[in-house]
Amino acid sequence: MKISCLQQNLSRGLAIVGRAVATRSNLPVLQNVKISTQNDMLVLTGTNLDIAITTKIGAQIEEEGEITIPARLLTDFVNTLPDDRIDIESSADLMSVSLKCLRFEANINGTDPAEFPPIPTVDEGSTIKIDPQILKETVDYVAFAAATEDSRPVLTGIKVEVNNDDFTFAAADGFRLAVYQGKLVDSIDDNFEFIIPARSMQEIGRLIGTDSSPVEFIVTPAGTHALFNIGNVEIVSQLMPGSFPNYRSLIPENYKNQVLADLSDFTNAVKTASIFARDGSGIVRIQIVNNGDSAGLSISSRAEELGENQGEIDARVEGEVDEESRIAFNNKYLADVLDVLGDGEVVFEMTGASSPGVLRSISKPGYTHVVMPMFVQW
Amino acid sequence: MTIEVLDPKISSLIAAGEVIERPVSVVKELVENSIDSGATIITVDTISGGLDQIKISDNGSGINSTDSHLVFERFATSKLKTEHDLMQISTLGFRGEALFSIAAVSEIEMITKTSSEKLATQIFVDEGKINSTSYTASATGTMICVSNLFKNFPARKKFMKSPRSEASKITTLIQQFILCNPSISFELIQNNNRKFVSVGNGNLRDAVSTVYGVDVTSEMLEIIEDYNDDIRVSGLIGSVFQHRQNRSGISLYINGRLVQNRSLSFSLEQAYHDHIPNKKFPIGIIKLELPFDEIDVNVHPAKTEVRLINENKAFSVLQRSVRKTLNSDSLVKKVSIFQTKPDFSIQNSEISEFWPISKSNIEDNKSFDRFPNHKEFFSNGSSLKETLDSLIVIGQISDTYIVCEGYNGLYLIDQHAAHERILYERILFRNLNSDLEIQNFLDPFVLQVDEIQKEFINDNLPTIHSLGYLVEEFGNNSIIIRGVPKIISTKDPVDSFMELINNDSRKFMSVPSVFEKIVATMACHGSVRAGDKLEAIEMENLIEELKITDNPNNCPHGRPTLLTVDTKTIETYFGRR
Numbered sequence: 001m002k003i004s005c006l007q008q009n010l011s012r013g014l015a016i017v018g019r020a021v022a023t024r025s026n027l028p029v030l031q032n033v034k035i036s037t038q039n040d041m042l043v044l045t046g047t048n049l050d051i052a053i054t055t056k057i058g059a060q061i062e063e064e065g066e067i068t069i070p071a072r073l074l075t076d077f078v079n080t081l082p083d084d085r086i087d088i089e090s091s092a093d094l095m096s097v098s099l100k101c102l103r104f105e106a107n108i109n110g111t112d113p114a115e116f117p118p119i120p121t122v123d124e125g126s127t128i129k130i131d132p133q134i135l136k137e138t139v140d141y142v143a144f145a146a147a148t149e150d151s152r153p154v155l156t157g158i159k160v161e162v163n164n165d166d167f168t169f170a171a172a173d174g175f176r177l178a179v180y181q182g183k184l185v186d187s188i189d190d191n192f193e194f195i196i197p198a199r200s201m202q203e204i205g206r207l208i209g210t211d212s213s214p215v216e217f218i219v220t221p222a223g224t225h226a227l228f229n230i231g232n233v234e235i236v237s238q239l240m241p242g243s244f245p246n247y248r249s250l251i252p253e254n255y256k257n258q259v260l261a262d263l264s265d266f267t268n269a270v271k272t273a274s275i276f277a278r279d280g281s282g283i284v285r286i287q288i289v290n291n292g293d294s295a296g297l298s299i300s301s302r303a304e305e306l307g308e309n310q311g312e313i314d315a316r317v318e319g320e321v322d323e324e325s326r327i328a329f330n331n332k333y334l335a336d337v338l339d340v341l342g343d344g345e346v347v348f349e350m351t352g353a354s355s356p357g358v359l360r361s362i363s364k365p366g367y368t369h370v371v372m373p374m375f376v377q378w
Numbered sequence: 379m380t381i382e383v384l385d386p387k388i389s390s391l392i393a394a395g396e397v398i399e400r401p402v403s404v405v406k407e408l409v410e411n412s413i414d415s416g417a418t419i420i421t422v423d424t425i426s427g428g429l430d431q432i433k434i435s436d437n438g439s440g441i442n443s444t445d446s447h448l449v450f451e452r453f454a455t456s457k458l459k460t461e462h463d464l465m466q467i468s469t470l471g472f473r474g475e476a477l478f479s480i481a482a483v484s485e486i487e488m489i490t491k492t493s494s495e496k497l498a499t500q501i502f503v504d505e506g507k508i509n510s511t512s513y514t515a516s517a518t519g520t521m522i523c524v525s526n527l528f529k530n531f532p533a534r535k536k537f538m539k540s541p542r543s544e545a546s547k548i549t550t551l552i553q554q555f556i557l558c559n560p561s562i563s564f565e566l567i568q569n570n571n572r573k574f575v576s577v578g579n580g581n582l583r584d585a586v587s588t589v590y591g592v593d594v595t596s597e598m599l600e601i602i603e604d605y606n607d608d609i610r611v612s613g614l615i616g617s618v619f620q621h622r623q624n625r626s627g628i629s630l631y632i633n634g635r636l637v638q639n640r641s642l643s644f645s646l647e648q649a650y651h652d653h654i655p656n657k658k659f660p661i662g663i664i665k666l667e668l669p670f671d672e673i674d675v676n677v678h679p680a681k682t683e684v685r686l687i688n689e690n691k692a693f694s695v696l697q698r699s700v701r702k703t704l705n706s707d708s709l710v711k712k713v714s715i716f717q718t719k720p721d722f723s724i725q726n727s728e729i730s731e732f733w734p735i736s737k738s739n740i741e742d743n744k745s746f747d748r749f750p751n752h753k754e755f756f757s758n759g760s761s762l763k764e765t766l767d768s769l770i771v772i773g774q775i776s777d778t779y780i781v782c783e784g785y786n787g788l789y790l791i792d793q794h795a796a797h798e799r800i801l802y803e804r805i806l807f808r809n810l811n812s813d814l815e816i817q818n819f820l821d822p823f824v825l826q827v828d829e830i831q832k833e834f835i836n837d838n839l840p841t842i843h844s845l846g847y848l849v850e851e852f853g854n855n856s857i858i859i860r861g862v863p864k865i866i867s868t869k870d871p872v873d874s875f876m877e878l879i880n881n882d883s884r885k886f887m888s889v890p891s892v893f894e895k896i897v898a899t900m901a902c903h904g905s906v907r908a909g910d911k912l913e914a915i916e917m918e919n920l921i922e923e924l925k926i927t928d929n930p931n932n933c934p935h936g937r938p939t940l941l942t943v944d945t946k947t948i949e950t951y952f953g954r955r
């Protein structure tokens with residue numbers, strides 16, 4: 001193999017595939033990046049077996065070839081090089097690469113590319129197109145609600161449903177549920193569903209830049225893998241087996257009170273309450289108030305030994321308000337959802353202290369977030 | 379198919395197979411007979427792990443020459459006369475099967491003499507038949523020599539392990555007998571080598587030292603009895619620094635009989651809970667005395683399994699007594715600077731005039747005390763609380779250990795471990811005693827349970843609720859969990875519930891270990907680290923708060939918080955004693 005490329009391009013390519021390179025693995029080759037050539041392009045591949053990322057960068061190919069070399073070492077070295085041309089050369093039998101850039105050079109020992117796990121190919125199935133910025137937002141709004149513990153593995157994934165021209169992403173960790181519904185760029189004839197690891201989806205969200213061309217993805221007919229195309233980057237992720245809970249039945253159909261509040265007011269009040277909740281048990285209590293001339297939410301928290309606080313925000317309140325119009329939440333769950341909603345107006349719906357609370361955003365009509373309350377002594 | 383009554387020869391072999399499994403069972407039956415006969419010296423002599431020969435001699439009451447031929451008959455015993463006696467069994471044997479069974483599968487020579495007879499009776503038995511009876515000279519007592527075990531039982535013989543492994547089973551058995559009978563002197567000879575001999579002076583600590591060695595034994599604690607009308611607990615238990623990887627160090631005796639009882643050994647483990655590291659097991663020689671009519675030993679011919687009529691009571695009496703014993707101990711690990719005392723006392727006694735210690739004192743020290751008074755040796759005679767009360771902070775070393783002067787010596791406190799303990803108990807207390815905080819599930823879990831689990835849940839429902847599990851019955855054999863304590867909600871909440879209802883002994887544990895683990899981690903993160911510089915006032919406060927914890931001696935992970943070098947050790951080192 002004998003090629004030349006620009007430092008800037010190689011550095012950017014390595015940063016992209018580096019996301020998939022395993023940091024710790026009992027299979028050492030997974031800590032390597034595979035370098036190969038294809039149609040006048042330099043192809044970089046990294047995988048940790050759950051997810052594989054491939055990207056192509058422009059290069060001058062004098063002699064084709066392939067090799068795998070330690071990703072971390074290569075990336076760190078390339079990043080320190082001056083922004084100039086890098087000549088890469090390897091001899092097929094020696095399993096090492098020499099890199100030259102101006103007056104810097106290095107020899108890095110690699111391994112046989114045959115040891116590198118084959119990246120699953122996904123070439124059959126319907127192609128689905130989603131606007132990149134909408135997909136990125138969907139991931140941001142949904143992925144955080146997925147479980148991080150493995151006690152119910154299926155909950156560490158995101159349920160994706162595609163139906164004619166709609167798509168739905170849902171994630172739940174047993175205590176909260178986030179659902180985002182949006183439109184596809186082109187409608188499809190099929191409808192299908194799958195569960196993808198939330199971590200893969202988060203990587204995909206990160207790789208979406210400011211590009212506006214739609215993200216394309218294909219799911220294998222057997223439902224084992226999905227391939228995402230984002231510009232020059234290809235991501236292949238494993239899909240998860242198992243059945244996701246029927247989340248639609250978990251979204252309450254009715255409510256007793258509906259509250260419309262300013263998001264930044266609500267977020268700030270919860271942040272204030274969280275200061276006290278931090279040292280105590282982490283519980284934020286919400287009481288709906290409506291006494292004729294002023295209506296809103298009273299948000300309070302207390303720490304057993306330290307004290308307590310209370311704040312009020314204005315809100316439009318619908319439904320009959322009484323003593324029982326109160327609910328307590330784990331402050332983390334509340335803060336997480338308010339954080340992603342950003343600004344604008346938030347709709348908060350509740351029925352009682354033991355029924356789930358629902359949060360929606362006025363500006364994102366497709367989004368629904370359900371949080372289970374805490375049982376506390378009032 | 380015709381049904382026939384078994385030939386007596388075959389039926390006796392079947393019965394023997396049940397009682398006599400391997401050489402060690404012969405030793406067990408014969409030694410128990412010796413103990414029942416009131417012997418104070420018992421010698422066990424085996425060759426090739428008992429496969430070739432087992433010889434047991436004692437100085438017990440012996441057997442009358444007129445009765446002596448009867449002992450090899452089935453169901454012949456001197457220990458049981460009426461049906462009523464079966465309810466009041468105080469002897470180790472009673473079924474009248476042992477000698478009969480041994481005789482059925484081996485060759486036996488027996489020499490026995492009672493104190494009233496002049497001559498001893500000598501009997502040779504082969505495969506259950508008496509071959510010859512004669513008179514000979516011997517001391518009072520009984521000697522039984524069993525050879526060619528399983529000679530007519532080739533199938534069983536094939537299952538024997540190597541002589542070495544059979545011998546080690548016998549060693550373990552005799553050790554158990556020693557622990558159980560401190561007033562009997564046991565001698566074990568294997569392949570003509572004397573393995574050990576116990577003193578037989580009635581002192582349990584001496585008996586234990588024959589088995590575990592003097593070093594281990596001197597640190598062990600005598601159980602302080604938690605009085606109860608009819609259950610008595612005594613014995614020696616290991617200090618919190620003596621633990622093992624498995625339960626092999628737990629010996630349990632009920633009315634002088636070595637028994638296996640999971641529930642009682644679990645009771646001991648529970649008593650040590652959070653005194654010793656996780657997944658380690660305590661050691662202890664526990665003797666329980668119960669009214670004879672409250673236990674049933676007649677479960678299996680080997681009698682190692684017993685049923686207790688009032689198991690729960692025994693469980694709690696044992697746990698309370700052990701807990702009490704542990705709490706009364708200062709539980710501070712003492713540092714020993716020397717392996718052996720330096721030999722100052724004799725040669726240098728003339729210099730002693732210049733020392734502030736009188737000559738006579740030194741003379742006294744010469745008398746070697748095999749077991750120094752336990753309290754003095756290990757715990758300075760004061761409880762841990764008193765010890766902590768006496769501490770005066772001197773300073774900090776390595777920004778990690780607090781150095782204190784205290785009752786009878788120098789003390790080192792691991793600041794991180796101590797603070798961890800304080801926070802751990804505080805957080806646990808807050809979560810168990812203040813307002814309940816329960817995180818509800820979005821999608822409640824339905825859990826299949828069996829009848830036993832269901833009954834257990836129903837019996838303990840208030841406790842389960844008070845921990846913060848919202849559990850309800852849900853149809854026939856399932857329950858529904860609607861919420862879990864907030865503190866464990868992000869871990870594996872359902873597993874912690876299963877742990878709660880699934881412990882072996884069906885005794886309710888106060889807190890599931892997942893719960894404790896999380897609290898321990900929280901405590902660990904919140905506490906001062908090794909390497910944090912502390913001001914005097916902070917150190918004093920740390921000790922002040924450590925004092926009010928339940929278990930000041932360990933951090934929640936089981937590491938010790940305190941170490942002491944006592945004045946005596948320091949004085950010895952500097953040659954003042």
